[in-house]
Structure formats: C-alpha cells, structure tokens
Amino acid sequence: MKAIKISLLAMTLGLMSFSVVPTHKNPIEKVTPPSAVIWKAEAIEVGQIPQGTPRTIEFEFKNTSDKSVIITNVKPACGCTTSDYSKEPIAPGKSGFVKAIYNAAALGSFTKTVTVTTNVEETPKVLTFKGTVVAKS
Numbered sequence: 001m002k003a004i005k006i007s008l009l010a011m012t013l014g015l016m017s018f019s020v021v022p023t024h025k026n027p028i029e030k031v032t033p034p035s036a037v038i039w040k041a042e043a044i045e046v047g048q049i050p051q052g053t054p055r056t057i058e059f060e061f062k063n064t065s066d067k068s069v070i071i072t073n074v075k076p077a078c079g080c081t082t083s084d085y086s087k088e089p090i091a092p093g094k095s096g097f098v099k100a101i102y103n104a105a106a107l108g109s110f111t112k113t114v115t116v117t118t119n120v121e122e123t124p125k126v127l128t129f130k131g132t133v134v135a136k137s
Contacts, residue, residue: 036065036120039127046131049104053136057129059098063090065120073117073124074098080105081112104133 040060049055063069068089076083080103086096100114111130118125 036063037069037118037125038062038064039125042125043128043130046102046129048132048134049102050136051104051107051133053104055102055104055131057100057102059100059114059127060095061090061097062095063092066092067120068092069096070119071096071098071116072119073115075115075117076100077113077115081114083114085116098127100127100129102129107133107135 038061040062042059044057044059046055046057068091070089071085071087074083074085082101082103084099084101086098090096098114098116100112102110102112109130109132111128114127114129116125116127
C-alpha cells in the first residue's frame with residue numbers, strides 16, 4: 001500500500017513539472033491612440049427640474065482628428081429621453097453637439113445615459129446626465 005502511495009505521489013509530481021507557466025510576459029503592450037473626439041463634459045449635473053417640464057442637456061465635442069467625424073448613432077437609454085445631434089460631418093478642428101431631451105415626468109432623482117457612436121471611434125461613448133425632478137410649485 002505504501003508503495004502505491006509513493007508511486008502516485010511521484011507520478012503526480014512528475015506530471016506537474018510539465019505544466020510550467022512562463023515567468024515573463026510579452027513585452028509588447030497595446031497603446032491606445034488619443035481620442036479623436038474630445039468632449040467638453042461626459043457627465044452633466046442638471047440640478048432640480050420641475051415635474052412635467054422637459055429639459056434639454058447639450059453635450060459639446062471637438063474633432064481633434066485629421067478627418068471628418070460623423071455621428072452614426074445616438075441612443076438614449078430609456079423612452080423618457082429623446083435625442084438630437086449634429087447631422088453634418090464635423091470637419092477637423094470644428095465642434096459638434098449631442099442633445100438629450102429629458103421629459104421629467106417622474107418625481108425623484110434620476111441618472112440617464114445617451115450612447116454615441118461615431119465613424120472615428122471603435123468604442124461608443126456613454127454620456128451621462130443626472131438631477132432631481134421636483135413637484136411643480
């Protein structure tokens with residue numbers, strides 16, 4: 001019985017030696033290029049909004065790339081928000097906008113998002129606005 005245990009232990013240790021993980025990592029790191037679209041603000045605090053009074057929140061951006069920026073999609077996170085945005089291509093060095101129009105129907109605190117996709121960014125940008133809807137005086 002002792003011989004079987006020793007044999008199993010030796011076999012286990014022998015097999016473990018084949019699963020050696022290299023101690024060095026690949027020295028090549030992915031460098032993220034600077035963003036072609038620079039937002040004036042990615043999050044906006046709108047404060048208090050009277051209930052039932054729609055509020056327009058405007059997010060401005062500047063095109064810092066060497067080609068025109070086209071907004072390909074703007075998607076509010078819920079049905080309580082609609083959107084508008086620069087429809088024409090934004091030339092290098094010029095500015096554009098994305099507007100979120102919040103309907104302010106429900107009382108209380110809120111945090112809403114609008115997701116913006118462009119032709120020059122791989123990852124969509126999520127813009128956030130928050131505040132509190134208060135009863136109308």
